[in-house]
Amino acid sequence: MRGKWFFIAVTGLLGILTSLRSNEVGLVLFLLFLLFQKIVRRTTKKEIFLFCLVFTLFCFRGEIEKSWGKSKITGHEEAFTIEIIEPIKMDGDRLTIRAKEIKIKEKLLTTYALKSEEEKNYLFNNLSVGAVCKVTGNLEEAGTPTNENAFNYRDYLRTQNIYWILELQKLKMDDCKKSINLISSLKKLREEGIKYIDNNFPAEMSPLASALVFGDRSLIEDDLLHAYQRLGIVHLLAISGLHVSMLVGTLFYLGLRVGITREKLMNGLLLFLPIYMVLTGASPSVNRACLMLLLFLLIKKFKPQQTAIGLDVISFVFVFYIFLTPKSIYNIGFQLSFTVTFALVLSSTIILKHYSSPVKLLIATSIVSQVSSTPILLYYFYEFSIVSLVTNVVFIPLFSNIILPAFLLVLIFYLIFGEALNPILLLLNAFIHFINAVTMKIAEFPLSTVTLGRPAPILMALYISSIPLFFMKWEKRQKSVARLLVVPVSLFLIQFSTTTYSPKGVITMIDVGQGDSILIKLPYNKGTYLIDTGGTLQFSQEKWKKKKDPFDIGKDVVVPFLKSKGITKLDKLILTHGDMDHMGGAPALLKAIKVKEIVLPDVQESSTLEKDIVDIAHQKNIPVKFVRNGDMWTAGDYVFHILSPVVSSDLERNDNSVALFVEMGGLKWLFTGDLEEEGEKRLILNYPNLVVDVLKVGHHGSKTSTSENLVQSYKPKVAMISAGKNNRFGHPHKEVLERLSKEKIIIYRTDESGAISYYFKGNSGTFLTINP
Structure with missing residues (x-):
C-alpha cells in the first residue's frame, strides 16, 4: 500500500459521491478512473480488484449514511429533553444552541428569544456545554433558497444531521442540570x-x-472578516497545520529543554492532540492537521526506521475522515483544507523543492494554494482575491x-x-x-478581488481538470511560472465573456421578502439595471437587543445574487420611491457594487432615505438623475420610457413612484413601483393606448393598487407580484388576485415561487421560477 493511498482516497471519494450524490455520474467517473489506471499506469489486476473493493465499501458506507440520515422526529412534538453540545451563541436578543435530544438521540438547532437584558446576562453566565434541560417549543424545518445560487440553509444543516429548528417557548435554569x-x-x-x-x-x-x-x-466584526476574505488571507484566522505545527514544535522544544525524553514527549503529544482538536472546535482544518500529525507520530513511534510519505499520510487521513463522516465532503472548510493540502504535498517534491529563497518559496506556495482553491472559491463565493500572492x-x-x-x-x-x-x-x-x-484599507481597493460569478457545471469541470495540467506544465517549466497563468486566465476570460456578453437577456424579480428588487440584464452587455433594492424596516431597539451584524436585504440577498451572476457594475440603479422596502438595501449595495447612475423620482419632497442616498452618491461621485414622465433612454435596440411621476404632482409618495415601460424579449413590460389607484388613474390618463403584456403589480398586490380600471385598460397577460411570505400586510390581497384571475392573467408570486425570471433571446423567452 505504500505510495498507493492517494488512489485509494480518490476511489473512496468516488464511492461516497456515487452513493450520496449521483449514481450515474459517480459510476462513470469510477469507470474512467479504472481506465486511466489500466492504460496509463498499467495497474495490476490485484490493484484493480482492490479499487473495486474500496469503491464498493464506500458506496455501502454512503448508503448506511443515507439510511441513518433521516429524522425520527415527526415535527409535532412539543416537549424535549436536550443536552447542549456546543458553546451557546448570543447575538442581540437571540440565543442559539446546538443541542441533542436525549431520548431520540437526534441533533437540534435550538433558538430562543431573550426576554430581558437580565435574562441574557444570567443565561450567558450560567448556561453552558453539557447542560441537560427540559424544554418546550415548536419545531420547523430550515428554509430553502428562494433565489438562484443562494445559500441552502436546510441542506447545510442536514450535512450535519440537523433536520429541525426548535423555537423554545421558555428556558429556565431550574429545568437544567449538569451532565x-x-x-x-x-x-x-x-x-x-x-x-x-x-x-x-x-x-x-x-x-x-x-x-x-x-x-x-464569532467575535470578529463582519466587515473585518470580509476584508480578510477579499485579501485571500482568511485562512490565517482558522487553526490549521501552521498553528498546530508551531504549537507542537514549541511544546516539543520546551519539553526537551526541561529534560523530558523524546519518547515521553511523543506519548504526551499522542494524548494531547485529540484533546486539542476538541478545545479548538474540531473544525475540518484542525482535524486534518491533528490527524496528520498523529499519524506521523504513530509511524515514528512504531516504525522508526520507516520514512512517512506525506502523500500517503494525507490520503490515509482523508480516507479515514470521509469513512467516519461521509457528509463532511459537503463542508466548505473540509473541501478547502484537503484540496490545498493535497496540492501542497503533491507539489512539494516536484515544484516547491526548486525554490531555495524563502520569499520565492512563499510566493510559489501561495500560487499553489490559490490555483487549487479557486474553483471552490468561485463556486461558493463567486470571487477570488488577486492580491493574495x-x-x-x-x-x-x-x-x-x-x-x-x-x-x-x-x-x-x-x-x-x-x-x-x-x-x-x-x-x-x-x-x-x-x-x-491596514487590512481594511487594502481591502477597499477596487481591484483587490475578481468577481466572475458561479461557474456553470461544464466550466466547473474545466476548472477542476485544468489544475493538474497547470502543475504538470509548471513542473516542466520551473523558470516560466508567469506563462503558466495562461491556463487559468483563459478559463477566467471564458467565464467572464460568456457571462457578461451572453446573447441572452434576463429579467429577474429577486425574492427580497416584503419589498421590490428587479434585475434587468440586456443581451451582449448592452445594459444592466436594477429597479429597487428591497429593504428591511429598522425599529429602534435597546442596546442589548441589537445584533452584531443585523440582517440587511441589500448586503445579504441582493449583492450575493448579483455577484453570483458575475455582476459587479450597474449601469443604472432605479429607485422608484423613498420607502424602505424599495430602497433600504441601497446603501449596502452601493458599498459593494459599482453604480454608474442613480435614478430617482422628480418629486416636490424627497424622503429622508432618498436624501441619504443622494449624499452617498455625492461622496462616491455617482451622478443622480431625477426623472419624470416623458424621460427616456436607449440601450441598443431597447427604449426605456419613464411614465411616472408626473411633474408638479401633488400625489402621495407611492403614487409618485417611477413607472417604467419597455419592450424586451417580444413582450411589453410595465414596472409600476408602488403606484396606487390615484397614480394609476394619472397613468391611464396620460397613456390611454398603452399595450402591456407583463405587469409588475403595484404595491405588492395591495387592494389599493391594480384597480379594475388599470386591468381593463392595459389587459396584461402576465402579472408579477413581489411580496413576503406570510407578511403581516396580507399582500397580495384576495381582491387583487380575484381581479387578475377573472381576466385569466397568469400570476407569478415571489412569496410562493421564489425569484421569477424571464430569459429571452431575440423576441422569444421563457418564464422560470425557483419553486415550480
Whole structure:
C-alpha cells in the first residue's frame, strides 16, 4: 500500500459521491478512473480488484449514511429533553444552541428569544456545554433558497444531521442540570476560555485571539472578516497545520529543554492532540492537521526506521475522515483544507523543492494554494482575491512569527500574572489595531478581488481538470511560472465573456421578502439595471437587543445574487420611491457594487432615505438623475420610457413612484413601483393606448393598487407580484388576485415561487421560477 493511498482516497471519494450524490455520474467517473489506471499506469489486476473493493465499501458506507440520515422526529412534538453540545451563541436578543435530544438521540438547532437584558446576562453566565434541560417549543424545518445560487440553509444543516429548528417557548435554569463527561468538559473548557479572552483582552485583540487560540471567529466584526476574505488571507484566522505545527514544535522544544525524553514527549503529544482538536472546535482544518500529525507520530513511534510519505499520510487521513463522516465532503472548510493540502504535498517534491529563497518559496506556495482553491472559491463565493500572492507573503510570516506566538504567550502569562500584564496587552492591542486598519484599507481597493460569478457545471469541470495540467506544465517549466497563468486566465476570460456578453437577456424579480428588487440584464452587455433594492424596516431597539451584524436585504440577498451572476457594475440603479422596502438595501449595495447612475423620482419632497442616498452618491461621485414622465433612454435596440411621476404632482409618495415601460424579449413590460389607484388613474390618463403584456403589480398586490380600471385598460397577460411570505400586510390581497384571475392573467408570486425570471433571446423567452 505504500505510495498507493492517494488512489485509494480518490476511489473512496468516488464511492461516497456515487452513493450520496449521483449514481450515474459517480459510476462513470469510477469507470474512467479504472481506465486511466489500466492504460496509463498499467495497474495490476490485484490493484484493480482492490479499487473495486474500496469503491464498493464506500458506496455501502454512503448508503448506511443515507439510511441513518433521516429524522425520527415527526415535527409535532412539543416537549424535549436536550443536552447542549456546543458553546451557546448570543447575538442581540437571540440565543442559539446546538443541542441533542436525549431520548431520540437526534441533533437540534435550538433558538430562543431573550426576554430581558437580565435574562441574557444570567443565561450567558450560567448556561453552558453539557447542560441537560427540559424544554418546550415548536419545531420547523430550515428554509430553502428562494433565489438562484443562494445559500441552502436546510441542506447545510442536514450535512450535519440537523433536520429541525426548535423555537423554545421558555428556558429556565431550574429545568437544567449538569451532565459530566470528557467531551462536554473539554467543550466547556473551550467555552470558558473564549469568555475569558473576551472579558479580559482589549477590544481589537480579543476577537483575533479567540480565533487563533480557540478557533472561534464569532467575535470578529463582519466587515473585518470580509476584508480578510477579499485579501485571500482568511485562512490565517482558522487553526490549521501552521498553528498546530508551531504549537507542537514549541511544546516539543520546551519539553526537551526541561529534560523530558523524546519518547515521553511523543506519548504526551499522542494524548494531547485529540484533546486539542476538541478545545479548538474540531473544525475540518484542525482535524486534518491533528490527524496528520498523529499519524506521523504513530509511524515514528512504531516504525522508526520507516520514512512517512506525506502523500500517503494525507490520503490515509482523508480516507479515514470521509469513512467516519461521509457528509463532511459537503463542508466548505473540509473541501478547502484537503484540496490545498493535497496540492501542497503533491507539489512539494516536484515544484516547491526548486525554490531555495524563502520569499520565492512563499510566493510559489501561495500560487499553489490559490490555483487549487479557486474553483471552490468561485463556486461558493463567486470571487477570488488577486492580491493574495502579495498579502500572503506579508501576512503569513507576520501571523506565524509574531501574532500567534504573542497571543499564546500573553494568554499563558496573563493566567499567571493577571492585570499586571495590562501594559503589554495595550501595546499588542495597538499593534493589532494597526494591522486591522491596514487590512481594511487594502481591502477597499477596487481591484483587490475578481468577481466572475458561479461557474456553470461544464466550466466547473474545466476548472477542476485544468489544475493538474497547470502543475504538470509548471513542473516542466520551473523558470516560466508567469506563462503558466495562461491556463487559468483563459478559463477566467471564458467565464467572464460568456457571462457578461451572453446573447441572452434576463429579467429577474429577486425574492427580497416584503419589498421590490428587479434585475434587468440586456443581451451582449448592452445594459444592466436594477429597479429597487428591497429593504428591511429598522425599529429602534435597546442596546442589548441589537445584533452584531443585523440582517440587511441589500448586503445579504441582493449583492450575493448579483455577484453570483458575475455582476459587479450597474449601469443604472432605479429607485422608484423613498420607502424602505424599495430602497433600504441601497446603501449596502452601493458599498459593494459599482453604480454608474442613480435614478430617482422628480418629486416636490424627497424622503429622508432618498436624501441619504443622494449624499452617498455625492461622496462616491455617482451622478443622480431625477426623472419624470416623458424621460427616456436607449440601450441598443431597447427604449426605456419613464411614465411616472408626473411633474408638479401633488400625489402621495407611492403614487409618485417611477413607472417604467419597455419592450424586451417580444413582450411589453410595465414596472409600476408602488403606484396606487390615484397614480394609476394619472397613468391611464396620460397613456390611454398603452399595450402591456407583463405587469409588475403595484404595491405588492395591495387592494389599493391594480384597480379594475388599470386591468381593463392595459389587459396584461402576465402579472408579477413581489411580496413576503406570510407578511403581516396580507399582500397580495384576495381582491387583487380575484381581479387578475377573472381576466385569466397568469400570476407569478415571489412569496410562493421564489425569484421569477424571464430569459429571452431575440423576441422569444421563457418564464422560470425557483419553486415550480
